[in-house]
Amino acid sequence: MSELTLEQLADAYQDYFSVEHSISLNIRPIPGPLPDEAALLNAIPPPFLLASEANSLNSSALRSLNRLGELAEELANYLQQQARKIDLLLHYVLRQQDNDAHRYTSLSYGGSGCSYLADSPMDTLQVVEIKLFLDNNDGAVFCYGQVLSCQPQQDKWQVTLVFSRIREEDRELIVRASLHQQSRLLKQHAQRRQQQTQG
Incomplete structure (x- = not known):
């Protein structure tokens, strides 16, 4: 994806589902044109790459256990506990990348983009560096x-x-992560409705 028009950006934003949920974001405007793929790969901080690699290793290890039969469940539980320890450590390391000066809280996010409230407006098509810190140790993305x-929103600006x-x-x-969050929200909604009908 090279430099896009506003219309192309709007189309790209519709490509994926979005969930209304608060996660921590770092947003930093950067000058000049949109960096290319090579520049992105060079700019990703090592903890983000490490977290991504650990995530994919966990998934592939658990998939291969399905072929082991009866012992697989116990082994899978053990590996998940070990993965949980690593996740907690990575979560701590990733939080060191969270810069107070650029921190915002999302209104919504999904595979196409995110929205948040800012104190001052930004120009459309402005290029920004984004760090997303996902909930439940789901990782982080640069x-x-x-x-x-x-858009103006009371005394702030809603930026998409x-x-x-x-x-x-x-x-x-x-x-x-957005699908998991949507699933959690639907489950909470169903539980509230069930409590209301029982009460």
């Missing part, structure tokens, strides 16, 4: 985006960003 829209330069495995991570 990518570049562009401002799709910036499109992920214009992102690794596919990171997009998949965001999609999985």
Whole structure:
């Protein structure tokens, strides 16, 4: 994806489902054109690459256990506990990448982009560096985006960003995290409705 028009950005934003949920974001405007793929790969901080690699290793290890039969369940439980320890450590390391000066909280996010409230407006098509810190130790993503829209919202500005330069495995991570969050929200909603009918 090279330099896009506003219309192309709007189309790209519709490509994936989005969930309304608060996660921590770091948004930093950067000057000049959208960096290319090579520049993105060079700019990704090592902890983000480490977290991504650990995530894919966990998934592939658990998939291969399915062929072991009866012992697989116990072994899978053990490996999941070990993975949980590593996740907690990685979560701590990733949080060191969270910069107070650039921190915002998302209104929504998904595979195409995210939205948040800012104190000051941004120009459409402005290129930004984005760090997303997903909930429940789901990982973190570093990518570049562009401002799709910036609308006044009371005394703030609602900024909508499109992920214009992102690794596919990171997009998949965001999609999985947003689907998990949607599933949790639906479950909570169902439980509330059940409690209301019982009460």
